[in-house]
Amino acid sequence: MSIALWWIRRDLRLSDNPALATACAAADLVVPVFVLDPTLWRSPWVGDQRLAFLMAGLRALAADLRARGGELIVRRGDPLTVLQALRAECGAEAIYAERDHSPYARQRDERVGRALPLRLVDGLTVHAPGAVLKADGAPYTVYTPFARAWRALPIPSPAACRLTSDRLARPGFVPSDPLPEQPALSPACPWTPGEAEAQRRLSAFTEGAQAPIYDYAHARQRLDIEGTSGLSPYLRFGMLSARQAVSAALAAIESAPTGAARQGAEAWLNELIWREFYIHILHHFPHVRRRSFRSDLDGIAWANDEADFAAWREGRTGYPVVDAAMRQLAATGWMHNRARMIVASFLCKDLLIDWRWGERWFMQHLIDGDPAANNGGWQWTAGTGTDAAPYFRVFSPVRQGVSYDPEGAYVRRWVPELARVPADVIHAPWQMSPAQQAETGCVIGREYPAPIVDHRLARVRALTVYRQAQSHARD
DNA sequence: TTTTGAGTTGTTCGA
DNA sequence: GTCGAACAACTCAAA
Numbered sequence: 001m002s003i004a005l006w007w008i009r010r011d012l013r014l015s016d017n018p019a020l021a022t023a024c025a026a027a028d029l030v031v032p033v034f035v036l037d038p039t040l041w042r043s044p045w046v047g048d049q050r051l052a053f054l055m056a057g058l059r060a061l062a063a064d065l066r067a068r069g070g071e072l073i074v075r076r077g078d079p080l081t082v083l084q085a086l087r088a089e090c091g092a093e094a095i096y097a098e099r100d101h102s103p104y105a106r107q108r109d110e111r112v113g114r115a116l117p118l119r120l121v122d123g124l125t126v127h128a129p130g131a132v133l134k135a136d137g138a139p140y141t142v143y144t145p146f147a148r149a150w151r152a153l154p155i156p157s158p159a160a161c162r163l164t165s166d167r168l169a170r171p172g173f174v175p176s177d178p179l180p181e182q183p184a185l186s187p188a189c190p191w192t193p194g195e196a197e198a199q200r201r202l203s204a205f206t207e208g209a210q211a212p213i214y215d216y217a218h219a220r221q222r223l224d225i226e227g228t229s230g231l232s233p234y235l236r237f238g239m240l241s242a243r244q245a246v247s248a249a250l251a252a253i254e255s256a257p258t259g260a261a262r263q264g265a266e267a268w269l270n271e272l273i274w275r276e277f278y279i280h281i282l283h284h285f286p287h288v289r290r291r292s293f294r295s296d297l298d299g300i301a302w303a304n305d306e307a308d309f310a311a312w313r314e315g316r317t318g319y320p321v322v323d324a325a326m327r328q329l330a331a332t333g334w335m336h337n338r339a340r341m342i343v344a345s346f347l348c349k350d351l352l353i354d355w356r357w358g359e360r361w362f363m364q365h366l367i368d369g370d371p372a373a374n375n376g377g378w379q380w381t382a383g384t385g386t387d388a389a390p391y392f393r394v395f396s397p398v399r400q401g402v403s404y405d406p407e408g409a410y411v412r413r414w415v416p417e418l419a420r421v422p423a424d425v426i427h428a429p430w431q432m433s434p435a436q437q438a439e440t441g442c443v444i445g446r447e448y449p450a451p452i453v454d455h456r457l458a459r460v461r462a463l464t465v466y467r468q469a470q471s472h473a474r475d
Numbered sequence: 476t477t478t479t480g481a482g483t484t485g486t487t488c489g490a
Numbered sequence: 491g492t493c494g495a496a497c498a499a500c501t502c503a504a505a
Contacts (some may be wrong), residue, residue: 324480
């Protein structure tokens with residue numbers, strides 16, 4: 001009887017799982033294993049909330065496996081050492097895993113693959129890096145032509161996996177370490193981990209003529225309503241496959257009741273293609289993890305003021321929409337996408353703090369924190385990334401608040417000091433008269449801070465510093 | 476090889 | 491209040 005290890009990393013699902021399907025096709029018995037890798041555990045890029053979500057996700061996966069008569073094997077230690085030992089214990093031949101393109105994963109898998117028969121299977125994306133290339137064989141570095149080429153490719157059919165219970169190793173087949181109880185998910189975290197919840201959310205978002213996906217183009221911009229899919233944590237850990245999401249988007253496009261609805265579904269599909277774009281970019285240009293994609297902007301003279309950085313982190317910059325977003329992140333492990341752009345622009349442009357500082361903070365706090373998407377997003381906002389957007393594009397925290405949180409509901413939810421401030425000044429509360437401040441119980445400098453920078457001046461300073469970096473690079 | 480068209484997400488100013 | 495232009499020139503993709 002042949003035995004295979006299914007090494008689970010960020011593919012916590014039993015449906016449409018090409019690594020699992022390949023293992024099932026190759027062996028009579030499959031042993032699912034998750035390795036608690038202390039390198040990732042102690043990494044400054046990994047925070048408690050994402051770890052907690054992962055642990056809870058593993059518990060959900062373990063329950064799904066138990067329901068099918070199997071068991072999730074958990075082992076703590078260096079992946080190579082653990083897998084070597086486990087392979088010997090089980091008498092397994094090969095190890096099957098979903099290919100992960102992030103730099104640490106590639107390095108780890110190369111090391112494991114040199115010592116053990118590791119079979120990597122594509123499944124993280126619909127189209128793997130290397131499958132979407134220009135006519136001359138070079139990777140795309142601009143989104144729109146990438147998306148065109150991506151959409152021209154046929155969607156591969158789902159992994160057919162006959163995961164019958166007789167294919168799973170019985171509980172007790174090999175010993176498992178217990179799953180750690182810590183860290184715990186914050187009670188404010190709105191995400192329930194697991195494949196079933198991911199499928200439920202996908203259906204609720206995409207199915208039916210009234211599906212929220214049809215309002216997505218407009219609703220996703222608003223901070224004060226739930227207009228996004230809420231699927232990013234599930235895609236991050238593969239509780240939902242990219243192909244399942246893309247197929248649902250294509251089906252919604254197909255049956256869109258109106259042109260506007262169709263645009264909504266198209267907008268969501270584009271977000272999924274952005275995810276793939278940044279995974280491809282990180283694969284082809286791994287240097288973006290450390291440096292700017294555009295080398296001409298490597299020499300920006302960041303101010304990197306520690307006190308400013310602390311105010312940004314703790315949500316006390318004096319700009320309500322920025323502070324609301326940073327507090328939402330701290331409380332829930334998630335931040336609205338538009339809010340991510342607003343706080344990122346504020347950090348890089350208004351405070352002139354290196355985008356890498358913000359990138360790392362996001363990775364420490366976002367449940368959906370993914371190295372490729374997070375890096376791509378930060379470099380895009382900093383103006384150092386793959387697209388040629390004009391560098392003078394600086395978000396105004398006041399104007400963004402007025403446009404995307406017009407009543408101030410988002411701000412009031414996360415910044416209770418401002419609860420009684422009227423809507424017309426909620427995004428610029430320093431404009432209240434002293435009498436009005438006293439009346440609303442929000443005295444600037446006492447209940448709520450004065451702005452730590454003047455946006456108009458900060459904008460001019462950023463433009464100057466960016467211009468200097470560019471002209472410097474030209475010499 | 477050369478040329479041409481195009482490029483996620485913004486803000487401000489002045490008519 | 492709304493609208494178009496300026497912000498500055500650059501690189502990429504594809505014909």
